[in-house]
Amino acid sequence: MPKINITDVILRDAHQSLLATRMRTEDMLPICPKLDAIGYWSLECWGGATFDACVRFLKEDPWERLRKLREALPNTRLQMLLRGQNLLGYRHYSDDVVRAFVRRAADNGMDVFRIFDALNDLRNLKTAIEATKAAGKHAQGTICYTVSPVHTVDGFVKMGRELAAMGCDSIAIKDMAGLLTPFVTAELVKALKDSVDLPLHLHSHATSGLADMCHLKAIENGCDTVDTAISSMAGGTSHPPTESLVAALRGTEYDTGLDLEAIQEVGMYFYQIRKKYHQFESEFTGVDTRVQVNQVPGGMISNLANQLKEQNALDRMSAVLEEIPRVRQDLGYPPLVTPTSQIVGTQAVFNVLTEKRYQTITNEVKLYLQGRYGAAPAAVNPTLQQQAIGNEDLIECRPADLLKPELERLTHEIGPLALSEDDVLTYAMFPEIGRTFLDQRAAGALAPEPLEPPPSNEPAKA
Amino acid sequence: MPKINITDVILRDAHQSLLATRMRTEDMLPICPKLDAIGYWSLECWGGATFDACVRFLKEDPWERLRKLREALPNTRLQMLLRGQNLLGYRHYSDDVVRAFVRRAADNGMDVFRIFDALNDLRNLKTAIEATKAAGKHAQGTICYTVSPVHTVDGFVKMGRELAAMGCDSIAIKDMAGLLTPFVTAELVKALKDSVDLPLHLHSHATSGLADMCHLKAIENGCDTVDTAISSMAGGTSHPPTESLVAALRGTEYDTGLDLEAIQEVGMYFYQIRKKYHQFESEFTGVDTRVQVNQVPGGMISNLANQLKEQNALDRMSAVLEEIPRVRQDLGYPPLVTPTSQIVGTQAVFNVLTEKRYQTITNEVKLYLQGRYGAAPAAVNPTLQQQAIGNEDLIECRPADLLKPELERLTHEIGPLALSEDDVLTYAMFPEIGRTFLDQRAAGALAPEPLEPPPSNEPAKA
Ligand SMILES: [Co+2]
Ligand SMILES: [Co+2]
Structure with missing residues (x-):
């Protein structure tokens, strides 16, 4: 055994x-x-x-x-x-x-x-x-x-x-x-x-x-x-x-x-x-111990790099890496995993690229501070919370307690494109791409993204 | 500390x-x-x-x-x-x-x-x-x-x-x-x-x-x-x-x-x-646990594959991998590392490719069985030893005890190409390529092997 x-x-x-x-x-x-x-x-x-x-x-x-x-x-x-x-x-x-x-x-x-x-x-x-x-x-x-x-x-x-x-x-x-x-x-x-x-x-x-x-x-x-x-x-x-x-x-x-x-x-x-x-494949497939120093997961760093590149601000990377722990503290130390890694990362980028921290507050941070994702592991920054949600209500209950049943509505919305309850759930997960998928399937037009042929082993001409 | x-x-x-x-x-x-x-x-x-x-x-x-x-x-x-x-x-x-x-x-x-x-x-x-x-x-x-x-x-x-x-x-x-x-x-x-x-x-x-x-x-x-x-x-x-x-x-x-x-x-x-x-770089850079099953080091397997390929006998690989432990046993279980890995591997290839085991005995196996590399970890196969060395003497002393001093001879041989004792030792390590190196240096003609430019990232034409 x-x-x-x-x-x-x-x-x-x-x-x-x-x-x-x-x-x-x-x-x-x-x-x-x-x-x-x-x-x-x-x-x-x-x-x-x-x-x-x-x-x-x-x-x-x-x-x-x-x-x-x-x-x-x-x-x-x-x-x-x-x-x-x-x-x-x-x-x-x-x-x-x-x-x-x-x-x-x-x-x-x-x-x-x-x-x-x-x-x-x-x-x-x-x-x-x-x-x-x-x-x-x-x-x-x-x-x-x-x-x-x-x-x-x-x-x-x-x-x-x-x-x-x-x-x-x-x-x-x-x-x-x-x-x-x-x-x-x-x-x-x-x-x-x-x-x-x-x-x-x-x-x-x-x-x-x-x-x-x-x-x-x-x-x-x-x-x-x-x-x-x-x-x-x-x-x-x-x-x-x-x-x-x-x-x-x-x-x-x-x-x-x-x-x-x-x-x-x-x-x-x-x-x-x-x-x-x-x-x-990513270019780098080896061991990366940076997370042991700055607690920022590897995947999050590459996402941030992409965000900064789009803003022509790749040189602000180390400032963003220093800002992340501060934002995480303000939000009561959430673990960094989908979706909190995106919420924290994007706010950190804003805080670095604008003149003043939290001059712009993302909608996700607002929802987070309102309690819509659930309870933060620790108390959030009360000043920031006040600034973000103003007079709106704080949610202290289980977020889903505020949601009405929605299966019937979803079933109705997707209509005959769904051939089964499974299809309705596919649509529920991804309203846009789920509908596109069911549409294409109905039209017999499903086609996976193409795969590139194997790379050449020939050296480039120098 | x-x-x-x-x-x-x-x-x-x-x-x-x-x-x-x-x-x-x-x-x-x-x-x-x-x-x-x-x-x-x-x-x-x-x-x-x-x-x-x-x-x-x-x-x-x-x-x-x-x-x-x-x-x-x-x-x-x-x-x-x-x-x-x-x-x-x-x-x-x-x-x-x-x-x-x-x-x-x-x-x-x-x-x-x-x-x-x-x-x-x-x-x-x-x-x-x-x-x-x-x-x-x-x-x-x-x-x-x-x-x-x-x-x-x-x-x-x-x-x-x-x-x-x-x-x-x-x-x-x-x-x-x-x-x-x-x-x-x-x-x-x-x-x-x-x-x-x-x-x-x-x-x-x-x-x-x-x-x-x-x-x-x-x-x-x-x-x-x-x-x-x-x-x-x-x-x-x-x-x-x-x-x-x-x-x-x-x-x-x-x-x-x-x-x-x-x-x-x-x-x-x-x-x-x-x-x-x-x-x-080798194509394969990942983890390879085969050595934990057959005790044959990874580097030795790729060398064997090359040897077999030259003989058009790559299909005999598993027979060779099965023969290696037997040859190793006959030789008194040497650790497999330079040069014993080559000695054992080449003899195993001969044993598989010829009709009869030890029909051909390599010169290195003969020297090994004679004691010229030192004492095997355990007793070698006595029948094989007898077959390999015939009437020649067994060496039971430290092999180097049979070697006369040779630094003077080497110094003389390489002559003025050696500008220092270090050069003599370079020649001692590698009589042919060492001499070539010293020759080329004297002629101002040392040139490292060329490096290929970085590989193209373009896909091959399918
Ligand atoms: Co996982
Ligand atoms: Co080593």
Whole structure:
């Protein structure tokens, strides 16, 4: 019996991190029999940005992908990443949409729902967890790990206990930025295992090159399952390689029980597949430890660089990097993950490029300070809050409590273009691109974005 | 005070592993002031294959490189890798050449001599260690790590004690193939530290993606210094990234005391430099765990592939990979490192491609079985030995005991082309290319191999 379980993220987070979420279903299905035979605890294969990428770029029905993967992986748990009340879209949905979405995902074959909220506001996880349990599926409550003066091991443990009380079947630590260090991981994992009687999962990105060391310390301190990616799509902003962890633990009390050679064979497959998507590779795929110095996730830095370039202000980058911690403090130290990373980053750019800090306040910051995303981890700057929202009401309830049921309206709006409830939910996630997708499908005009041919190996003429 | 020391291999093993040892002195010197300020325990910057590459490809005087690095790095120990009685060449040298070479390296600025023998035959380290001590420098005795039925932790500890008795100032574990696993490392390091009262260094290649986890367990078990490479030349067949380890240990009892931001700045420099040598990059730079299954080092597999391709027999690769452990057993389980990896690999190819095993016995295998490389770790196959050497004598003494002094002969042979003892030693290492180098220098005709311009980013025409 394996002592340590593995979730392989090759079908979701690996290509989301390395190839702009572009891997197509046609490149997943041929290897599924081999993946299915390995004996993973689960395969993460849906959710996150994959739904968006399917509809926007690949012109694939994401629900159809799920059904095909379910059929091709009969012996392995399928796992998805769900942004709590945001589902897979970019706003808060009403509870009836959340319930319908989770039910349909379960009906189409999803087993494990990893549910998180960018602010760690558990009220934003409530409906999704309840819906997962109602569907008889595995609800995994997620702690977004971050570093700030108000984030402590005790605070994360309290959150773990609350997730257990909400009925979660397991707890995940989500280190999206690669901020964890091995000895902090040891402390955090030990404290959680001592206080919460649930299986613990660790999801740590390899960005800063520390994640496999974090895995090792997590495992020594009682972590049950870790997330890895098959080696040909591991490392960099993805995850540590599956094969290395399997080899590291072989013959020890933590043996995963997985067949290293079988995984190596799958690795060769994805090594070839990766080449097909070379146009989405970033120039830099190595280790980047800057997040360990300035706490700004790698992906956020490249977004900021693009924003500044458009304004012809790339030279203000270091000023922006210094402003980010101040804005984050004003906003009560949110973890930096979608959508808070964009909210904080864009406001920091405004604060640097205009003459006076908060001379311009973005609409998102206003909504945030009003409480529309949920409760901030710590008190926000009261002067800024007053300036931003003026006489408007503060929201202290669960944001979704203010939303009326909307499934019926959405069904009506999309009309006969939707051939199923799944289609309505696709439209709900992405009103514009979802409608375009359904339109094109009806017209028989779905066409995925083209892929560039492999690059030339010839040197440029000097 | 730092608790854990770091040797950065950026100037030697990193580019030897990733860029076919091609980094030029002109690309090292500009960053030396920053490297020198970081506070490394040492910078590995000479020896290994760099001497060969300087003379053969770069048309640089390797001694001149050493002097320039010494001048540019006044505050940091310089470290080299020395192949025991083989020095930096490919045969056993007489003791007078070994002594002269070590003395001249010391005089030109070398501080730390890491000395190893492919068979772990300590008699092959004796003269080099003595010469290092005679020059007042740091002698680091090296244990080549390998896996076999006759290699045990106890055996390695015994070797550590013997190295201490020979006067070594520190002990290094050299895991050239990436065979170490974290929990084996823990056991080995603990046993060595318990038995040998010397500083312990760990050199583990990142090939199989386990080296940083090995570092962590080594450090927890008393290892004093680990070898890393600046991140932009880390990973793959090189070493784990320096920055990640510094970040991992910051604020713990093992803190390196190094400034992470200063190292990041150096990393940006080498990120750019690496591009200049793109033609030497291998297609595959990721993690390769195959060595953990078949114990055949990654570099050896690519050499075998080339050998088989020339014979139009690439389809026999798996037969060769199965034959290698058998040949290795026949030869008494040598660690696979230069030159034993070539000796074992070539014989395995012959055994597979001819009709009968050992129908052809290579000259190197014959010399090996005669004892000319030193003592094998375990008994060799006696039938094979008899077949190979016939009536010739077995050598049981230290191989160099059979060699007469040869420095005078070499000096005479190269004549006025040598302007210094250093030149004589260059000729001694590489009689042909060394002479060519000195010839071309005299003629003012030294020209480094050309570098290709950066590759085109344009896609090939489909
Ligand atoms: Co992730
Ligand atoms: Co090495």
